[in-house]
Amino acid sequence: MDTEPQFFETNATPGIVGQPLSRVDGWAKVTGQAKYSAEYNRLPGLVHAVLKTSDVAKGRVTGIDTSAAQRQPGVVAILTHQNLPKPVKVPDSQVNKGTLNSPMGFFPMMTDEVHYAGQPVAIVVADTLEHAQYAAALLKVTIAAEAPVSSYLDPKAQRYVPKNVKGTAGVTKRGDAQAAVAGAPVQLTATYHHATNHHNPMEPGATTAHWEAPDRLTVYDTTQGVSETQKTLALMLGLATEQVRVVTKYLGGGFGCKAWVWPHVVLAPLTAKAVGRPVKLVLSRQQQYTGMGHREEQEQTLRLGATKEGKLLGIVHEKTSTTSPWDDYAETNSRIINMLYALPAFESTYHLAKASVMTSTSTRAPGDMPGSFALECSMDDLAYQLGLDPIQIRLLNYAEKDPTNGHPWSSKSLKQCYAKGAELFGWSKRNPKNGQTRAGNTLVGWGMATASYPVHNSQGNARVRLYADGHAVVQAGATDLGTGTYTIITQVAADALGLPPENIRFELGDTILPSTQWSGGSTAAGRVSSSVYLAAQDVWEKLIKLAVRDRKSPLYGAKAADVVMEKGRLQLKAKPATGEAFSDIMKRASLGDVEGSAQGRYGSVYKEPSVVADADMNKEEKEAAAGYSMHAFGTHFCEVHVDPELGKVRVTRWVSVMSAGRILNPKTARSQVIGGAIFGMGSALMEQTVRDPHLARYTNADLANYHIPVNADIPDMRVEFVDEHDPHVNAMGVKGIGEISIVGVTAAIANAVFHATGRRLRSLPITPDKVLDAMRQPV
16 A cells, blocks of 8 residues: 655754744735635626525425516626526435535525525626625515424424434444443433524635636635535536636635535536626625524433442433434534543434424534533533532543543543643632632632544645745645634744745645645644645655765765755754755756655544555554544633623633644644634523524524624633644644634533532523523522
8 A cells, every 4th residue: 555755854853833933824814915715806707696595494486576687787697496507416426425525415496496594596697796686686586485394393393313414323322321320329311402503704605606618617615625615516517527626715714614515606607607707606694694504403411320439330312403304414412422531331312303494514513512511511510419529520530541442542631631721720729619609799600621522534635846945835725714724834844844934835725736635623734734744755855865876965875764854954863064955955956846745644544454464554554553542632611700680691711721732833723722712602602593483584694693702702811732742643743623622612611600600501502591590590
């Protein structure tokens, strides 16, 4: 089998990696030079498309009156299910392979059917956005409405247990959890509710499609994965992959909603084909709520059994959530509940109810975030029932190996996170009794929770071109979600090539670059850094071969293994004075540049040893195939003030401590953790999308009525990292941190509210009305 290139030694002293380098793309963003997908305005003959969407959640289109809209100035075309070009029917074999990166088993505007409110039913194309918007407002679409189902709470909803959800079995059993819980000396049962949440990135979904030839398409799209979007568009448009180019140089946030190809991404090139001109289609903020998925409303019931000392014996988990009429989608909450603590027996069952809504989708830390809410609140309840400190109950059940499969962890520094977080927060000063701490008339509570997120296996390619004049171009078809990929990969390349960061140009976000998988699941940093590092080693391997064969080189005749790179200079490991600059080697060989390429991995992506002969595997591959469980770990500590008369909860102090392998840039890493924690604070205290129970239509689909945290809601936040060496996860020892930052946040806040008030609130968000209702109840 193919093996990764040999690793060559670089300088062992700390370099650019690990330094708080400011964002290399910051200047382009603050000056407006950064071009986003809706800003490609100079395409020849560009026109604007606006979606007309259904106000009805279920029914059939019975009439479309285009007369008033068609008379408006600038209108180029009005497309409906009757005249829109149709996408190609993708073979089931391709769908089953996962090549089709679409979360929906239904594509709108193919027939007269309407399955959810906000579904596109027509497209108006005009010379300006304003003309298209006005004409769309005049377009009259008549729909024969039918009675919709609004959610799993609707009396008409029929619940069922799916065969699988998102690749996880609908029913999972490990040991006899039912018997373990039933026979446990200590038993707890609780039900937790989580409201619908929407991603709400600053940049809405936007696609600009340009047919440069009848069989050649360029798309500028708000996607987290240019390669996946390229393959999906090629399949749905009947083109070869190389006939489609997808470009995403900058992204204004994604959080999971831009990881998939949604209907507007395909409708834009279909519209461009119909009108014969480049088309820009940008979703409105309201259409963002009905066009790119959401975190589903859900409830979880957790039955927990333990010994009198607090050791877990078993957990039975049930989840019920809403899905669309055509997909069995649910967040896999059971994943974190099954693995976070030493747990002898576990059982999980998913219940779904099909409703008149679009498909839910991955939202920051899907499954692990809501799963941790139920688990970490239950762990606190267990601690209180047994008179134990919340940290103590977690240490008592600390998993030294993965309980789901018995594999060792590739690395785990969770105990250090507990210790450091407790010290920074001052946890030892906490009053163990609920409702006893006050600041004036305000109740004060302290809470904490564990965070974890898995390493999702992925791999990708990178190319490095080193020039004799001392600069380099680094390329990978990745996406920078706004989290700092441009910056951290510049740092990795600078260290690996021995150059200053200002001499590195990192190019990403284009399918003409070396392909790599999407930026999601917290995989990008580990995969792309590994790919670039190994591609740089490929460059050095070529230069070392040149040097040791060059009679004019001081390294002539040396063994390649005895040569190392130090700050752009090749030298003997044993005699550092013997060596020369790479530029001298290249000039003598009349080389203007040297190119290296490599495929890097994140996690264990190799075949099992039973399939691949040991002789064909290098050391790292053997370790990966041997079976390591790979996760990032961390903890959150928070303080809340609760007004018992107004019911308002305010987070006043926050500490997060994370262990996620090697931290490439503490400044951008800290920013990610702060952002994820703030995302979690929103879910905990204010975020909820309300769907009318009768009409199955959102009532607050905008930022005026869907409340999200603002600066005034957030306290000063302290984020620290535990240094962690992980030799197994990838060549750089890097784990993702984008999603672990939200896991456990809602539980930490709920636990703090419990400590402040003595009342356990299990329904998110914890809004003032819920707090006041709880305060009226006896303790």
